Amino acid sequence: MGRITLNxxxxxxxxxxxxxxxxxxxxxxxxxxxxxPSGCGKSTLLRLIAGLEDVSSGDITIDxxxxxxxxxxxRGLAMVFQSYALYPHMSVxxxxxxxxxxxxxxxxxxxxRIKKAADALNLTDYLDRRPGQLSGGQRQxxxxxxxxxxxxxxxxxxxxxxxxxxxxxxxxxLEISELHERLKTTMIYVTHDQVEAMTMADKIVVLRAGHxxxxxxxxxxxxxxxxxxxxxFIGSPKMNLIPGAPAAKHDATHIGIRPEHFRIVESGGTFxxxxxxxxxxxxDTFFHVDVEGVEEAVTIRAGGEVGLRHGDKIHIEPEEGxxxxxxxxxxxxA
Amino acid sequence: MATQHxxxxxxxxxxxxxxxxxxxxxxxxxxTLYFSFKSYLPLRGGDLGWTGFDNYVRFVTSSAFWxxxxxxLVIVGGVLVITVCLGILxxxxxxxxxxxxxxxxxxxxxxxFVMPTVSALVWxxxxxxxxxxxxxxxxxxxxxxxxxxxxxxxxxxxxMIVSWQWLPFATLILLTAIQSLDSEQLEAAxxxxxxxxxxxxxxxxxxxxxxxxxxxxxxxxxxxxxFAEIFVTTGGAFGTRTLTYLIYQRVLESQNVxxxxxxxxxxIILANIVAIFLMRIVGKNMDA
Numbered sequence: 262m263g264r265i266t267l268n269x270x271x272x273x274x275x276x277x278x279x280x281x282x283x284x285x286x287x288x289x290x291x292x293x294x295x296x297x298p299s300g301c302g303k304s305t306l307l308r309l310i311a312g313l314e315d316v317s318s319g320d321i322t323i324d325x326x327x328x329x330x331x332x333x334x335x336r337g338l339a340m341v342f343q344s345y346a347l348y349p350h351m352s353v354x355x356x357x358x359x360x361x362x363x364x365x366x367x368x369x370x371x372x373x374r375i376k377k378a379a380d381a382l383n384l385t386d387y388l389d390r391r392p393g394q395l396s397g398g399q400r401q402x403x404x405x406x407x408x409x410x411x412x413x414x415x416x417x418x419x420x421x422x423x424x425x426x427x428x429x430x431x432x433x434x435l436e437i438s439e440l441h442e443r444l445k446t447t448m449i450y451v452t453h454d455q456v457e458a459m460t461m462a463d464k465i466v467v468l469r470a471g472h473x474x475x476x477x478x479x480x481x482x483x484x485x486x487x488x489x490x491x492x493x494f495i496g497s498p499k500m501n502l503i504p505g506a507p508a509a510k511h512d513a514t515h516i517g518i519r520p521e522h523f524r525i526v527e528s529g530g531t532f533x534x535x536x537x538x539x540x541x542x543x544x545d546t547f548f549h550v551d552v553e554g555v556e557e558a559v560t561i562r563a564g565g566e567v568g569l570r571h572g573d574k575i576h577i578e579p580e581e582g583x584x585x586x587x588x589x590x591x592x593x594x595a
Numbered sequence: 596m597a598t599q600h601x602x603x604x605x606x607x608x609x610x611x612x613x614x615x616x617x618x619x620x621x622x623x624x625x626x627t628l629y630f631s632f633k634s635y636l637p638l639r640g641g642d643l644g645w646t647g648f649d650n651y652v653r654f655v656t657s658s659a660f661w662x663x664x665x666x667x668l669v670i671v672g673g674v675l676v677i678t679v680c681l682g683i684l685x686x687x688x689x690x691x692x693x694x695x696x697x698x699x700x701x702x703x704x705x706x707x708f709v710m711p712t713v714s715a716l717v718w719x720x721x722x723x724x725x726x727x728x729x730x731x732x733x734x735x736x737x738x739x740x741x742x743x744x745x746x747x748x749x750x751x752x753x754x755m756i757v758s759w760q761w762l763p764f765a766t767l768i769l770l771t772a773i774q775s776l777d778s779e780q781l782e783a784a785x786x787x788x789x790x791x792x793x794x795x796x797x798x799x800x801x802x803x804x805x806x807x808x809x810x811x812x813x814x815x816x817x818x819x820x821x822f823a824e825i826f827v828t829t830g831g832a833f834g835t836r837t838l839t840y841l842i843y844q845r846v847l848e849s850q851n852v853x854x855x856x857x858x859x860x861x862x863i864i865l866a867n868i869v870a871i872f873l874m875r876i877v878g879k880n881m882d883a
Contacts, residue, residue: 313782334788346783350801359797360787407787 263414263447270319296458297468339408347392415447489591513586522583523561530576631856650857667837673754682765707763711823749833772806812873
């Protein structure tokens with residue numbers, strides 16, 4: 262149904278190559294997240310798949326049919342935009358009906374699909390309102406409703422949650438995940454927020470400057486980051502990347518240890534340092550530690566009840582088998 | 596934060612402007628009303644005393660009244676249709692990225708800076724002249740008989756001249772409106788399967804609705820009082836006499852100030868009806 266294949270896709274804006282030759286396959290029914298820092302080309306990639314941008318070379322195949330030269334409407338994809346892109350002069354009902362009207366569906370069919378979508382998204386009471394009278398979360402749901410009724414072979418989301426406040430974002434995240442469970446349709450989701458990527462994805466595609474740095478399930482990326490960039494990008498707080506002498510002991514240029522893989526010990530320990538800042542979250546405490554022989558502050562996670570404060574001396578020991586080693590090129594040493 | 600003190604200071608500061616505006620408006624209005632109830636013929640006996648509503652009755656029952664109303668409506672309506680339609684097309688064109696955009700935009704605005712009298716003269720002598728005008732050369736180039744624009748199709752000619760003057764205004768307002776359209780909306784419509792024409796009618800045109808009403812409102816108020824273009828070209832002949840021009844003729848050519856003033860009062864009422872009517876449309880649009 263919704264298998265999307267990109268073969269040597271290149272995108273240039275004038276002289277600038279935004280997407281260098283790129284191959285990627287998105288399997289049917291998969292929830293794929295494109296994640297990367299801003300300007301990494303993830304939105305451009307999504308727009309190439311949607312057909313809103315033309316590829317400079319290479320081909321895109323959707324459901325086995327070549328789609329490279331198809332106009333956006335013919336690709337059978339539905340997109341949810343960052344700004345929701347609702348039509349402000351139309352009621353919610355008309356907004357949702359618009360793609361069906363353009364496709365020339367019968368009135369009864371339109372009504373039936375609107376009702377189904379409105380029920381699924383809790384929009385029934387708002388059908389006759391204008392988008393301007395809705396809250397951010399409701400607008401988001403209308404945008405999703407407008408995408409659902411087209412019964413597309415894949416959904417494309419372009420940073421859909423970045424305009425919502427934190428609490429609503431968590432709620433909408435769950436709703437989108439739930440929607441995916443129910444519809445089992447391919448979804449491609451673009452975000453710069455690695456928490457969204459980790460929580461929602463079946464498959465994460467980490468992008469940097471148009472290059473795919475790594476593709477894999479969230480836990481694969483967490484456990485086996487292929488290079489320094491992925492190691493630093495996936496996981497919150499960030500993995501501690503330590504160069505120099507401590508790394509040399511492990512025959513590596515850099516070693517990476519996640520904050521949650523440190524133990525605080527009474528004495529001894531691999532590293533010794535002073536607490537700079539402690540952040541108490543209740544469930545956890547994060548200590549930023551100025552470690553002797555390491556330039557950047559090391560972040561470690563401890564239980565919520567550990568009561569160290571600024572200036573306290575601390576001994577820490579990385580957990581066995583949780584040290585990631587990287588060579589001079591930044592690649593993982595197996 | 597408006598305190599009592601700052602409010603009264605503000606009133607004091609605004610007073611000169613308010614008084615000036617009020618005087619500017621009220622003095623002529625009162626004088627027009629005053630004269631409209633008088634029989635006042637400056638060259639034929641001067642002030643001949645009060646006549647009640649005689650002037651009002653004579654103005655509307657004269658054979659020139661209804662044709663002048665119709666001419667006014669034709670000219671205003673014609674110019675509105677042309678400027679809004681062409682304005683939308685031009686605005687969409689100017690919205691496209693192109694080489695020399697800044698200069699092109701300035702050139703498009705240029706006609707608005709030309710004084711009405713001057714532009715009417717330029718059109719009359721350089722474009723519409725039956726022997727030497729550019730248009731007649733063009734007609735002859737194609738082997739056609741040149742048109743004597745201002746005597747054969749005088750109303751159309753005036754509509755053309757006035758449209759040329761007001762097109763920049765409409766284009767400018769509509770261009771800013773088009774530029775404020777969220778491009779994601781157009782992209783969403785494209786994804787939703789709307790072809791170009793549907794995108795125009797379902798997305799762009801509704802987005803422009805407010806700007807269009809504003810253009811129509813402002814232009815109507817100004818177009819009801821066009822004078823120079825008629826005075827310079829046809830002098831009101833060949834059925835180009837608008838209500839404004841009729842009033843001018845009553846006052847200056849027939850030297851009947853009272854009758855002209857009565858016509859003026861009708862014009863005020865007409866303009867206000869149009870204004871109220873259009874304000875309500877704009878108000879309704881603003882709510883949405």
